[in-house]
Amino acid sequence: MSAAGDRAARYLDLENAPFTFPGSRILVQRADGALTVRLAEYERPLDECVLVRTLRVYTADGRVAPVTDVLPDRIEFADAGVTLTFDGPSALSLGGGGRWSVELDVPSLADAGLDAGLWRPGLPSAATASWSAVGADDLLVRGDTVRLSFSGSSLRLDIASGASADGASADDGRADVSHVRALAATAQVWNDWFARCPVVRDDLADMTAFCWWVLGANIVTLPGRGGARAVVPSKIGYVGLWQWDAYFIAAGLRHGDPELAREQLDLAFGFPTAAGQLPDVVHDDGVLASSDDLPPGDRDNLRRAGSAIADPTAPIPLTKPPLAAWALRALEGRVDDPAWFERAWATVARSQDWWFRDSDLDGDGMPEYGHPYSSGLDDSPVFDAELPVASPDLAAYLILQDDLLAAHARDRGDRAADAMHRERAEATLAALERMWDDEAGFFRSSGAGHPLAAQTAVSLLPLLTGRLPGRIVGRMLAAIDDPERFATPFAVPTVAARDPDFSPERMWRGPVWINVNALLVEGLAVSGHAERSRALAEATLSLVIDGGGPHEYFNPLTGGKARTATTSFGWSAALFVDLAVRVSA
Numbered sequence: 159m160s161a162a163g164d165r166a167a168r169y170l171d172l173e174n175a176p177f178t179f180p181g182s183r184i185l186v187q188r189a190d191g192a193l194t195v196r197l198a199e200y201e202r203p204l205d206e207c208v209l210v211r212t213l214r215v216y217t218a219d220g221r222v223a224p225v226t227d228v229l230p231d232r233i234e235f236a237d238a239g240v241t242l243t244f245d246g247p248s249a250l251s252l253g254g255g256g257r258w259s260v261e262l263d264v265p266s267l268a269d270a271g272l273d274a275g276l277w278r279p280g281l282p283s284a285a286t287a288s289w290s291a292v293g294a295d296d297l298l299v300r301g302d303t304v305r306l307s308f309s310g311s312s313l314r315l316d317i318a319s320g321a322s323a324d325g326a327s328a329d330d331g332r333a334d335v336s337h338v339r340a341l342a343a344t345a346q347v348w349n350d351w352f353a354r355c356p357v358v359r360d361d362l363a364d365m366t367a368f369c370w371w372v373l374g375a376n377i378v379t380l381p382g383r384g385g386a387r388a389v390v391p392s393k394i395g396y397v398g399l400w401q402w403d404a405y406f407i408a409a410g411l412r413h414g415d416p417e418l419a420r421e422q423l424d425l426a427f428g429f430p431t432a433a434g435q436l437p438d439v440v441h442d443d444g445v446l447a448s449s450d451d452l453p454p455g456d457r458d459n460l461r462r463a464g465s466a467i468a469d470p471t472a473p474i475p476l477t478k479p480p481l482a483a484w485a486l487r488a489l490e491g492r493v494d495d496p497a498w499f500e501r502a503w504a505t506v507a508r509s510q511d512w513w514f515r516d517s518d519l520d521g522d523g524m525p526e527y528g529h530p531y532s533s534g535l536d537d538s539p540v541f542d543a544e545l546p547v548a549s550p551d552l553a554a555y556l557i558l559q560d561d562l563l564a565a566h567a568r569d570r571g572d573r574a575a576d577a578m579h580r581e582r583a584e585a586t587l588a589a590l591e592r593m594w595d596d597e598a599g600f601f602r603s604s605g606a607g608h609p610l611a612a613q614t615a616v617s618l619l620p621l622l623t624g625r626l627p628g629r630i631v632g633r634m635l636a637a638i639d640d641p642e643r644f645a646t647p648f649a650v651p652t653v654a655a656r657d658p659d660f661s662p663e664r665m666w667r668g669p670v671w672i673n674v675n676a677l678l679v680e681g682l683a684v685s686g687h688a689e690r691s692r693a694l695a696e697a698t699l700s701l702v703i704d705g706g707g708p709h710e711y712f713n714p715l716t717g718g719k720a721r722t723a724t725t726s727f728g729w730s731a732a733l734f735v736d737l738a739v740r741v742s743a
């Protein structure tokens with residue numbers, strides 16, 4: 159492995175970081191002292207996508223061979239002389255030179271046809287799986303357990319959508335060769351990936367390598383989208399391309415793989431509605447662009463939480479915050495394709511118009527969130543009240559986006575568009591300033607026109623505009639420095655500590671999120687506070703390093719992973735890389 163690969167390997171624990179491969183849906187993790195093999199699919203719990211419940215390797219004398227090492231390209235069982243690797247994105251290959259055996263506990267052997275070393279279990283997914291055991295000396299089937307013994311040969315587990323499996327050949331010589339070939343090919347893929355890992359300051363190099371691994375490991379190909387490569391938020395939980403996740407992920411990828419960064423925006427911008435609205439999620443079988451597209455599981459969760467929007471009377475559009483221009487700007491100078499940029503800017507401009515035309519739900523000139531998902535902050539207390547929600551974060555994003563669209567129009571010499579975007583940004587800035595509550599000292603959100611009591615991190619995001627009066631910025635800095643508000647031991651909490659809704663573990667109701675911190679790092683810089691910006695960047699990097707990795711969100715009191723947060727999370731990894739590169743410059 160390359161040096162960066164070795165650095166990343168320190169974090170590969172088969173729990174927080176599954177064994178997987180760029181482009182693959184297959185995940186190998188630890189379970190019950192063994193390994194388990196599952197498939198990552200859009201909005202399906204992993205436990206419904208089990209291919210192998212447990213996989214155990216045994217030595218020649220019948221002892222369980224423990225996992226002795228996990229590297230990006232292979233899992234080693236040194237006691238048995240066996241390795242597990244990928245053979246392309248849809249197959250695992252397990253092989254070794256001496257005498258060894260493997261025991262597989264599979265979900266259902268009932269449907270499995272047993273034919274010359276080939277089993278095809280009925281799978282709870284669209285995919286089919288097959289296992290070919292090449293050169294097995296012995297076979298034992300007991301209940302749902304298969305035990306295969308080998309001398310010097312290999313077992314291949316093929317997992318492919320609709321693909322039929324090859325029958326096994328009993329040519330053990332060939333099996334060994336194919337396993338060795340699979341090992342070399344997998345190592346090559348990871349070496350090429352790590353060769354792109356950005357070079358950063360020494361103290362940040364280990365975590366940067368791991369975060370770079372996360373971005374490669376989270377690549378999924380979308381067969382329903384012409385095989386496009388999506389870097390998903392997490393193969394353990396979010397298997398699709400979420401609109402604003404794609405923006406943050408692209409901002410990290412640009413430092414080592416600008417082309418892959420561009421592909422993320424291509425997917426994100428590729429499926430606007432006729433009205434210009436960008437979808438919340440792009441996935442294999444379609445998009446999530448309205449409440450009509452909600453997967454049944456998601457709808458059930460909303461219903462259980464007592465949410466009226468589980469079954470709205472009319473479809474509600476679902477999107478993500480308007481930071482598309484922010485993401486596009488991040489690729490400027492990295493991708494050399496003016497025609498592509500022109501098309502992308504036009505898509506962004508249409509989506510910005512959509513907010514003002516179709517999401518200003520009370521017609522006061524200031525757009526609102528019609529659904530919590532569209533804010534990206536699904537569970538934030540600002541959505542405990544009635545919809546629609548007018549919010550300072552949305553105002554800030556829209557101002558920034560119109561400012562960037564105006565700058566782009568100026569570059570093209572389009573004076574009319576420049577003027578239009580500038581005027582609209584001014585009007586939104588005026589609306590934002592009306593949200594300022596001078597007595598309370600924060601920007602208030604409101605639900606269905608009523609100002610809300612909750613003080614959340616969205617009240618800090620207006621810093622992003624770089625256009626606030628110094629007096630207001632001063633009050634915001636005081637809130638950031640106040641231990642009762644945003645100066646928790648690990649900052650910045652998504653809800654102020656003294657707010658009755660503050661909860662250090664609950665998603666968007668207290669925990670620290672790396673994207674919010676990264677936006678505030680930028681907001682402080684553009685508001686004239688370079689030193690504070692730098693300090694927050696360093697604190698955010700330390701949080702990820704000391705907290706054990708790029709988790710989805712962190713407890714602001716302990717700095718550890720919040721219990722329900724997922725791990726190896728795309729935007730946390732990407733923004734770690736982005737911040738690490740910035741502070742290393």
Ligand code: GLC
Pocket residue numbers: 391396400401402403533534535536537
């Ligand atoms: C959660 C977050 C949302 C994010 C999505 C995918 O729903 O609330 O902001 O886009 O996960 O990571």
